[in-house]
Amino acid sequence: MLPRYKRIVLKLSGESLMGNGADGFEPFNAPVIEQYANEIRTITDLGVQVALVIGGGNIYRGANEIETGIERAHGDYMGMLATSINGMAMQAMLERIGVDTRLLSAIKMEQVAEPYIRRRAIRHLEKGRVVIFAAGTGNPYFTTDTAGSLRALEIKADVILKGTRVDGIYTADPEKDITATKYETITYQECILKNLKVMDMTAFTLCMENNLPIVVFDMNKPGNLLKVVEGLNVGTLVN
Numbered sequence: 001m002l003p004r005y006k007r008i009v010l011k012l013s014g015e016s017l018m019g020n021g022a023d024g025f026e027p028f029n030a031p032v033i034e035q036y037a038n039e040i041r042t043i044t045d046l047g048v049q050v051a052l053v054i055g056g057g058n059i060y061r062g063a064n065e066i067e068t069g070i071e072r073a074h075g076d077y078m079g080m081l082a083t084s085i086n087g088m089a090m091q092a093m094l095e096r097i098g099v100d101t102r103l104l105s106a107i108k109m110e111q112v113a114e115p116y117i118r119r120r121a122i123r124h125l126e127k128g129r130v131v132i133f134a135a136g137t138g139n140p141y142f143t144t145d146t147a148g149s150l151r152a153l154e155i156k157a158d159v160i161l162k163g164t165r166v167d168g169i170y171t172a173d174p175e176k177d178i179t180a181t182k183y184e185t186i187t188y189q190e191c192i193l194k195n196l197k198v199m200d201m202t203a204f205t206l207c208m209e210n211n212l213p214i215v216v217f218d219m220n221k222p223g224n225l226l227k228v229v230e231g232l233n234v235g236t237l238v239n
């Protein structure tokens, strides 16, 4: 089957890398990272160009200044560095299973990552390398969801795939409301009208204003990433 999408940005939260097994001292769950890497290899084997944006929430998130005593912007930079650690972990696992990668960072760290240069990112993708975007947008007060939307637009990705623990967008929280049903597709406008949280507003608006489709899907279900890329009915498509 020919893939529906040729170039994708896959956004994973930092917490997803913890699986269920990691504790407060262990930001990673190696089998989870390995599973993700294998899922990614399945689609690169089909010729799909993959760029990854990984969050940092398993390690550090810019937090309440009053509680932590750490200024917001400072904490946000700490969060961005956390995404780089996650990017390096994912890079190591992908390379171990034979997938070529490049880590591109929005904050300069020359010993471990290339600086983010848009045209270079595109070139890597054309050569079949998985590009991992580290350090979010490089700016405090943003999130890695926004980094995902921004980079997806910059590299002209066909779609942003948001891998989560739930299998799509529901009419209500399925964990609280048993009558909740899943949307197969939904428009940006409906998401806003119904106050459905897909991404933070900055990230979501960026997608909406530029007609970048979003697919929300369960990344923990083996084979799901491939199904999404093949255009099968998995997750929820926002467009």
Ligand code: UDP
Residues within 6 Å of the ligand: 012, 013, 014, 015, 054, 055, 056, 057, 058, 060, 061, 062, 063, 075, 076, 077, 078, 079, 080, 082, 083, 135, 136, 137, 138, 139, 140, 141, 142, 143, 144, 145, 146, 147
């Ligand atoms: N962050 C930031 N600018 C960015 C991306 C991330 O300041 O462009 C910081 C912010 O503090 C954020 C943290 O990095 O809380 C981790 O990213 P995020 O919360 O998006 O990670 P996720 O929830 O996806 O694990």
